[in-house]
Amino acid sequence: MSDFPPSSDGRPDARPLYAQVESILNARIAAGEWQPGHALPSEPELAQELGVSHGTVRKALDALERRHLIERRQGKGTFVARQTSERARFHFFPIRDLQGRQVEPTSTALSLVTTPATEEERAAMHLPADALLHRVRRLRAKDGVPFMLDETSLPAAVFPDFTVPAGREPMEELYVVYQKRYGVTVVRSEELLSADGASPEVAAVLEMPVGAPVLIMERRTWDAGGRMVERRTSWLNTARHRYVSVME
Amino acid sequence: MSDFPPSSDGRPDARPLYAQVESILNARIAAGEWQPGHALPSEPELAQELGVSHGTVRKALDALERRHLIERRQGKGTFVARQTSERARFHFFPIRDLQGRQVEPTSTALSLVTTPATEEERAAMHLPADALLHRVRRLRAKDGVPFMLDETSLPAAVFPDFTVPAGREPMEELYVVYQKRYGVTVVRSEELLSADGASPEVAAVLEMPVGAPVLIMERRTWDAGGRMVERRTSWLNTARHRYVSVME
Numbered sequence: 053m054s055d056f057p058p059s060s061d062g063r064p065d066a067r068p069l070y071a072q073v074e075s076i077l078n079a080r081i082a083a084g085e086w087q088p089g090h091a092l093p094s095e096p097e098l099a100q101e102l103g104v105s106h107g108t109v110r111k112a113l114d115a116l117e118r119r120h121l122i123e124r125r126q127g128k129g130t131f132v133a134r135q136t137s138e139r140a141r142f143h144f145f146p147i148r149d150l151q152g153r154q155v156e157p158t159s160t161a162l163s164l165v166t167t168p169a170t171e172e173e174r175a176a177m178h179l180p181a182d183a184l185l186h187r188v189r190r191l192r193a194k195d196g197v198p199f200m201l202d203e204t205s206l207p208a209a210v211f212p213d214f215t216v217p218a219g220r221e222p223m224e225e226l227y228v229v230y231q232k233r234y235g236v237t238v239v240r241s242e243e244l245l246s247a248d249g250a251s252p253e254v255a256a257v258l259e260m261p262v263g264a265p266v267l268i269m270e271r272r273t274w275d276a277g278g279r280m281v282e283r284r285t286s287w288l289n290t291a292r293h294r295y296v297s298v299m300e
Numbered sequence: 301m302s303d304f305p306p307s308s309d310g311r312p313d314a315r316p317l318y319a320q321v322e323s324i325l326n327a328r329i330a331a332g333e334w335q336p337g338h339a340l341p342s343e344p345e346l347a348q349e350l351g352v353s354h355g356t357v358r359k360a361l362d363a364l365e366r367r368h369l370i371e372r373r374q375g376k377g378t379f380v381a382r383q384t385s386e387r388a389r390f391h392f393f394p395i396r397d398l399q400g401r402q403v404e405p406t407s408t409a410l411s412l413v414t415t416p417a418t419e420e421e422r423a424a425m426h427l428p429a430d431a432l433l434h435r436v437r438r439l440r441a442k443d444g445v446p447f448m449l450d451e452t453s454l455p456a457a458v459f460p461d462f463t464v465p466a467g468r469e470p471m472e473e474l475y476v477v478y479q480k481r482y483g484v485t486v487v488r489s490e491e492l493l494s495a496d497g498a499s500p501e502v503a504a505v506l507e508m509p510v511g512a513p514v515l516i517m518e519r520r521t522w523d524a525g526g527r528m529v530e531r532r533t534s535w536l537n538t539a540r541h542r543y544v545s546v547m548e
Contacts, residue, residue, distance in 0.1 A: 114362065119548065144547050152492055240548040244400055246538035247495035247513035265495035265513035270542075290494035294518075297545045299391050300367065300488040 070111035073102055077112060081121055081132055082277030084235045088134040092122065119239055121276060135237060140225035144241055147192075147200065147288065148296045155293065157192040157199070161216040162257075164188050166208055176272075177207060177280050184208040188216055188226075191257060199293050201257050202286035210236065210281055236281055241273040245295065250287070258289045267295060317352055318359035324350065325360060329369055329380055330525030332483045340370065340378040367487055369524060383485060388473035392489055395440075395448065395536065396544045403541065405440040405447070409464040410505075412436050414456055424520075425455060425528050432456035436464055436474075439505060447541050449505050450534035458484065458529055484529055489521045493543065498535070506537045515543060 065072050077098075080086045092113075093101070099109045113130060116122045120143075123133045147155050169183040177183075185205045192200040204226065206214060211234055230236040249263035258266070266287050273282040288295060313320050325346075328334045340361075341349065347357045361378060364370045368391075371381045395403050417431040425431075433453045440448040452474065454462060459482055478484040497511035506514070514535050521530040536543060 118366070146545065146547065148492065152490075240546070242400075243545045243547075244396065244542035245493060245515060245545065246542055247515040247536075248538070249513055265497050267493060267495040267515070288495075290496070294492040294494055295545075297394065297491045297493065297543075298488070299394065299491075 069104055070108045070115065073098075073104060073108055073112035074115045076102065077116060078121065078276060081116075081237065082275065086132050087235070088132050088231060088237070090132045092130040092132070094129070121237070121239065133237075135225075135228050135231040137225050137228055140227040140238075144227060144238070145225075146296045148294050150292060150294060152294065152296060155194060157194045160191045160193070162189040162191055162201075164214070164216055169205075169207075173205065173283070177283065179207055179209075186211060186214045188214075190216075194292070197292070198258055198289075199291075200286055200288045201254060202284055204282060204284040206282055210234065210279075230275075230281070237276040238273055238281065239276050241271050243269045243271045245269055250289075254287045258287065260289050260291070265290075269295070318356045318363065321346075321350055321352055321356055321360035322363045325364060326369065326524060329364075329485065330523065334380050335483070336380050336382040336479060336485070338380045340380070342377070369485070369487065381485075383473075383476050383479040385473050385476055388475040388486075392475060392486070393473075394544050396542050398540060398542060400542065400544060403442060405442045408439045408441070410437040410439055412462070412464055417453075417455075421453065421531070425531065427455060427457075434459060434462045436462075438464075442540070445540070446506055447537045447539075448534055449502060450532055452530060452532040454530055458482065458527075478523075478529070485524045486521055486529065487524050489519050491517045491519045493517055498537075502535045506535065508537050508539070513538075517543070 077092075086092065092098070095106055095109045095113070099106045102109070113122065113124070117124060120133055120139065122130055124130050141156075142154070147157075149155055164186060166184050166186050169177070169179050169185045173179065173185065174181070174183055184207075186208055188204045188206070190202055190204070191198050192202075208214070211230070227238045230238060246268050247265055248268055250258065250260055250266045252262050254266060255262040255264065260266070267290050269284075269286040269288065271282070271284040271286070272280055273284070275281045325340075334340065340346070343354055343357045343361070347354050350357070361370065361372070365372060368381055368387065370378055372378050390402070395405075397403055412434060414432050414434050417425070417427050417433045421427065421433065422429065422431055432455075434456055436452045436454070438450050438452070439446050440450075456462070459478070475486045478486060494516050495513055496516055498506065498508055498514045500510050502514060503510040503512065508514070515538050517532075517534040517536065519530070519532040519534070520528055521532070523529045
């Protein structure tokens with residue numbers, strides 16, 4: 053194992069060996085060295101390159117597969133995963149109907165503006181003093197009835213020349229666009245949820261009374277490199293929809 | 301692999317071999333044949349008993365470990381996992397403060413009654429016509445300020461002679477009690493969330509105005525055998541707390 057790369061700061065790395073291998077392969081994906089669809093070297097090749105056992109490589113690949121960063125295809129090999137609309141919807145759109153079933157809403161872009169990040173936003177997203185953010189407002193509807201508004205903020209430096217089709221979609225899920233156009237692979241989102249009365253603006257868009265209870269979601273999203281690439285606030289009218297959360 | 305057990309209904313099992321091994325081992329845990337803390341046979345012993353390769357056994361154990369059903373201890377072996385207070389709190393109590401930090405509330409049992417299940421409850425939980433449910437109401441507080449009420453319903457047949465200490469805890473997490481006293485290992489919960497105005501009763505207990513927005517969680521919980529062992533409704537005052545949801 054003499055040729056195993058040292059950690060980047062030169063200090064001994066106390067993590068299990070497979071976790072270190074996972075980090076190295078993760079970094080190649082995050083840096084775009086291995087693009088979505090790229091075929092990874094075989095397990096024996098990786099084991100030899102990194103000077104570790106087959107078992108260690110396999111365990112690292114297992115971990116990357118669980119995080120949806122790679123895909124194993126029977127008899128074909130291992131590939132860097134593409135963000136699919138299905139995964140974007142199923143994993144990152146946790147809205148269900150009253151019976152807990154998946155919802156396929158329409159999505160309408162209401163506005164897209166690019167404005168300076170606030171001090172709070174710069175601190176939270178580790179952005180420089182002159183950073184700009186794109187602000188996308190979208191409205192989701194089901195059977196013509198609007199039920200969810202969201203405002204997404206994206207660093208302009210990470211997403212240059214960002215555009216969304218005006219008006220009603222069939223628009224690709226944003227996370228698919230992030231990867232296809234910008235090489236940004238979303239791997240994790242965290243949301244903090246609360247209940248509050250609808251503001252006049254939210255009430256108007258969601259066609260509900262001002263002050264009526266609305267579910268608010270504050271989301272932060274990270275890419276494969278551990279960088280926060282998005283913040284989002286959503287407002288959900290729960291008259292006909294639910295937010296689903298699974299614990300296991 | 302001639303000695304590999306056939307599926308219970310005699311039809312060929314189309315799942316990958318490791319998934320079939322996972323089911324077999326899962327069933328031994330769910331049935332209580334292997335109790336919490338029990339040391340599993342070694343990987344070679346399991347491989348021989350089931351007539352599969354070491355790799356297949358390892359993959360099945362990996363899957364059980366990810367589901368928190370077993371624990372591997374370096375140099376000591378593999379054991380059926382015990383439900384710990386820490387896991388019960390961290391995985392199954394998704395309430396955070398406004399900064400997203402873990403909360404350690406006090407919990408007070410308000411009432412425990414045993415009453416017949418409604419028709420809807422019997423259908424949802426697959427219970428017989430004369431089934432009884434224990435109903436536990438608890439109030440969580442932080443620094444003496446109540447912020448969450450919950451009502452938990454448990455089949456009396458699964459949890460005979462169920463009791464909770466009256467008044468303020470230090471009470472063990474319910475999921476630890478389920479396992480220690482009843483051999484019921486909780487592995488999965490699903491919650492549907494909505495926002496609504498506080499009813500007079502909820503408002504009184506949570507010390508908030510009637511009709512003020514409150515976050516409502518409707519939970520269903522399954523044990524290792526795939527049986528629904530609990531239903532729960534919770535009401536959260538989000539003035540000082542948030543519900544956290546992680547997607548990855």
